[in-house]
Amino acid sequence: MSEQSTPASTSTTTTEENPTPTLAEAVRKFKTDELIDFLRKEEDLELDDDDLEIFRKQKVIGRDFLNSTKQDFRDYGLKGGPAKRLADFAKEVKEKKLRAYSSYKTRKDFEGVMRKFGIDGKNIKKIPSFSPETEKIEDNDKELQYCINHLKYIMSDLGSAADSNEALRCEYISTILHASLHIARRITKKRISLEPEFEIIGDEATGRVDFAIKKVLDTLDEELICITEGKQSDLAKGYMQNIMQLESSYHTNTRKRKASEAFDDKFDYLYGIVSTATDWHFIMYTPEKIYRTKATYNVPLAEDILEDDAELCRNLKKVLEVIVGLLKDRVNVDDSPAIKRARTEQYIKKRK
Template sequence: MSATSTPISPTSSSSNNASGEKQAPTLAEMVKQLNTEKLIEFLRGEDLQLTDPHFEILRKEEISGRTFFKTTKDEFRSLGLSFGPATALVEFAKEVKDKKLRAFSSYRTLKDFKEVLAKYGIDSNCITSIPQFQPGLHALDEKDEVLRHCISDILLKLENMGTVADSNEGMRREYISSILHASVRIARKITGKEIIIRLEQEIIGEQSSGRADYGITDTEDLLCVAEGKQNLPAIGFAQNLVQLESSCQTNLKKQKKRKASDAFGGDDYEYLYGIVSTGTDWYFILYTTEGIYCTSETEYHISLTKSALKDDADLKRNVKKVMEIIVGLLKDRITVEKAPDAKRRRVEEKYKSEH
């Protein structure tokens, strides 16, 4: 079953377990919320061998997500669907009812992280065991207006909130947001492309679903997913990797729905970038459908202490370095051609010699 990018809220139907933790909803609970057009969009992304005339019948009869599950094979046939499509829809409805999605937030132990890495052939629970890559930079002028505004914003927050507290994840996200928003603004300016940052980006994949702290998108696809963490980068890695996996599935589903004139053949290659940050420490992930890579052996650190109010030279230098990486990653991903083989070539050309 493929991923769906349909904008439905998993939190509205989820339930709590005995400990009070919110559980991931079933896919059926999500599909029940779809109107007719969103249901058709969802079904188009599945390999059901349905064609436009079949979907037109669903549209004409105003079949929504809720009525989809209640419609029998005989009823589908009475609406004008032949035996094959009617059977496919009913069988798929049964499959959807049994599909359980795991919440991103449930990946919160080193054991979970080890299980995530095992999917990529890595037998470890250490972030430095992930193959490394060297991200490309986009050099920024120290006098860049957006960069200077970002520095001023960080200094203002240091003055108002004080040194970052280890236990305060909300404070850390204040600084992460400043850097991400500034980086996206610069990336928009240099590429001329529409890049948007979305807070609490909802992502629904084949196995996992939930909300990422930040999703950076263009008009069609997710480009980068960022996760802010308190002081546990391994847990941030675990969650970000499953977010990236689900995001790749979402992007690939969109590609399959494009017109035949834009079809890219049977290749399902895709890549995105991930960011895991504690506000002070920044890690970057290259996620491809053929492997994962990161920067865990290279230090990207921003000291967020009140001492920067007296001497901000180190702060400026390190914020600039992190922003140059983020802008470079966004520039790379937004300018690559949409075709999967072009994306594979881009990754091989930029990083293959380092792997």
């Protein structure tokens, strides 16, 4: 599908189509600080800091919240109004269904996702651009050479990525992502992990993403920094599904922050990758706006690379330089929202 294309009104079913959970399944797992942050975002509840502090003092967690009645909320110390609103909201949460990421596939869905970020358009060209920092990789880099050889092994055994099935596409994508992570870890000395088929439950949507890249903070804590969605050809559908995955990842990161690490300004950013294995597109997500790279990145994965891999080396290196640059940026940036905001503005101003 070209950049101008929009998703068709119908689409084939993907393997992600499982019974959709309710929002309650996510809320039930919330710790106290995650629950407070979740409730604070519900402006129509009109809860003030004193109300939310009661949840902390009473050590109320997600499971408690869902099972609480108006009287329970009163017993915690809340006034009648907030207690009634919270009891009603708990019931709504238990009934609210989340959408599967794979269900975002129609023209109407695409336009709706774009409007969330103030974009009035029917194709991805309407998404404003950003210019990412890239990381220079030498031709003789050992991870680059290993990646080239491994891609050729896959090609020799399984064939071209063109018109391949999802499993083969993911095999190629995984190889390139693993090489990127090894280089990024070597450069940054930071712990970065790659997890396939990772489940992310957001406030609106849920499901398993093809690949989640995480910054490991300690043995019990990690932060989502990049989400990859593999698609055969439907680029617009890949974009909107990846954007919804990034939005859910943003909410997941926000909920997991400890109270001592929380900021009044909730600004943050993550990176997204939409790839067919041969074509690679990069997204920068912020809660206020989304951006995409204008440049075209293509990795030739046809059988002629078995005879001459010069073009594969050149183009693969460009893709690795972008991915490594994104990961290096995201694991090194300071946690301050002001600094993160300034960093994204720098990339937006660099766009051509």
